[in-house]
Amino acid sequence: MTHQREIILQELQTSREHLAADELYERVKKRLPRISLATVYRNLEILTNAGLIAKREVSGRQKRFDYDVTDHDHIFCIRCHRLDNLDLNREEVGYLPVGEIDGYTITGYRLEFAGVCPDCRQKNE
Amino acid sequence: MTHQREIILQELQTSREHLAADELYERVKKRLPRISLATVYRNLEILTNAGLIAKREVSGRQKRFDYDVTDHDHIFCIRCHRLDNLDLNREEVGYLPVGEIDGYTITGYRLEFAGVCPDCRQKNE
DNA sequence: CTCCGTGCAAACGATTTGCACTATG
DNA sequence: CATAGTGCAAATCGTTTGCACGGAG
Numbered sequence: 001m002t003h004q005r006e007i008i009l010q011e012l013q014t015s016r017e018h019l020a021a022d023e024l025y026e027r028v029k030k031r032l033p034r035i036s037l038a039t040v041y042r043n044l045e046i047l048t049n050a051g052l053i054a055k056r057e058v059s060g061r062q063k064r065f066d067y068d069v070t071d072h073d074h075i076f077c078i079r080c081h082r083l084d085n086l087d088l089n090r091e092e093v094g095y096l097p098v099g100e101i102d103g104y105t106i107t108g109y110r111l112e113f114a115g116v117c118p119d120c121r122q123k124n125e
Numbered sequence: 126m127t128h129q130r131e132i133i134l135q136e137l138q139t140s141r142e143h144l145a146a147d148e149l150y151e152r153v154k155k156r157l158p159r160i161s162l163a164t165v166y167r168n169l170e171i172l173t174n175a176g177l178i179a180k181r182e183v184s185g186r187q188k189r190f191d192y193d194v195t196d197h198d199h200i201f202c203i204r205c206h207r208l209d210n211l212d213l214n215r216e217e218v219g220y221l222p223v224g225e226i227d228g229y230t231i232t233g234y235r236l237e238f239a240g241v242c243p244d245c246r247q248k249n250e
Numbered sequence: 251c252t253c254c255g256t257g258c259a260a261a262c263g264a265t266t267t268g269c270a271c272t273a274t275g
Numbered sequence: 276c277a278t279a280g281t282g283c284a285a286a287t288c289g290t291t292t293g294c295a296c297g298g299a300g
Contacts, residue, residue, distance in 0.1 A: 002274090002280060021265080036282045041265065043280095057184050059235070061289095062264065075229055086226065101211065103243035104200055110184070112235045118228035127255060127299090146290080161257045166290065168255095186264090187289065 005043045007031055012053060013067045018074070018083035020062035058083055058112055073110075077117035086113060130168045132156055137178060138192045143199070143208035145187040183208055183237060198235075202242035211238060 011027050012019060019027075025040045044065055047053045054066040058074060060081050073086040088111075098106055116124075136152050137144060144152075150165045169190055172178045179191040183199060185206050198211040213236075223231055241249075 004281075022263095034282075038266075038283080039281060045266095059182050075226065075231075077229070078232060084227065084229075088226075101200065101213075101238065101240070102209065103246075104202070104209075104238070104240035105246060106200075106238055106240040107203060108240075109236060109238045112237075113226065113229070113231055114233045114235070115226070115229035115231040121228075121230060129256075159257075163258080163291075164256060170291095 002043075004028075004032060004035055004039055005046065007035075008040060008043045009047055009052060012065055016067065018056065018064040018066050018085075020064055022062075024065065056083070057110075059114065071108075073112065075113040075115060077120055078114050079116055079120035079123075082117055082119075084117070127168075129153075129157060129160055129164055130171065133165060133168045134172055134177060137190055141192065143181065143189040143191050143210075145189055147187075149190065181208070182235075184239065198237065200238040200240060202245055203239050204241055204245040204248075207242055207244075209242070 008024065008028055011031070012024055015024075015027065021041055021044060022037065024044070025035070025037050028035055028040060044053070044055070048055045048065075051069060054069045056064045056066050056074065058064055059076055064083050066085075068085060073088050074083055075086045076083045100106065133149065133153055136156070137149055140149075140152065146166055146169060147162065149169070150160070150162050153160055153165060169178070169180070173180045173190075176194060179194045181189045181191050181199065183189055184201055189208050191210075193210060198213050199208055200211045201208045225231065
């Protein structure tokens with residue numbers, strides 16, 4: 001755990017946001033002005049593999065990093081592309097297939113809601 | 126509807142697969158050797174806007190194009206990254222929130238299963 | 251003719267990598 | 276010292292765009 005790595009992790013965890021690598025880079029740069037974007041990418045990869053953060057593939061071009069590694073769903077804003085955790089009770093949602101479908105062995109699923117976030121709704125009025 | 130555009134559409138529709146732009150390009154090139162990848166991208170965009178095909182954002186880096194424009198779910202193979210349609214009865218799955226969640230106005234959702242496809246399962250034995 | 255669509259190459263945005271240097275163990 | 280990690284720049288991958296040419300109305 002290097003100094004850079006620690007700052008990156010801290011910054012993501014305290015942000016409570018689902019930042020893209022370059023957004024996190026901008027924030028970390030305020031504390032470590034000489035850090036490079038490559039270092040941020042490399043450490044995000046290492047932290048992901050270590051299970052300390054999670055890399056999320058979502059709508060949009062960039063991957064986002066999540067301080068919350070538990071298995072949960074997300075909602076993203078179609079206007080500003082912000083991503084939020086969704087506190088959805090999966091049992092409540094109904095059963096989602098496990099086991100086998102169409103010859104596939106199911107290992108998981110990803111449920112992503114899309115919508116307009118509170119901030120963007122406000123801007124509309 | 127230009128000649129190139131027609132061939133691209135045909136090739137995607139007859140493939141019955143969820144091809145990425147470059148995969149489709151390779152197939153189309155067999156019939157139109159002088160076509161460029163840019164033309165494929167441009168026409169896929171046009172065909173998508175025309176509602177004749179659908180562009181799917183899924184796990185992995187590339188976007189995939191779907192001959193089936195109806196609203197449905199997908200399953201993708203974590204080994205070979207193949208993407209298939211999933212014939213899942215959405216009512217049966219239970220219900221998936223609509224309206225409002227956490228201040229967001231929900232406009233839709235995307236459900237993507239992950240698993241190991243029949244072909245890849247076989248390779249394992 | 252007049253354009254829209256094409257092919258080509260170059261530009262682009264996100265991410266990764268090669269390399270020489272630095273810090274740390 | 277040995278080596279894992281860094282900063283920088285260049286490379287890569289998927290996709291888009293500028294431009295001059297070509298073919299259909």
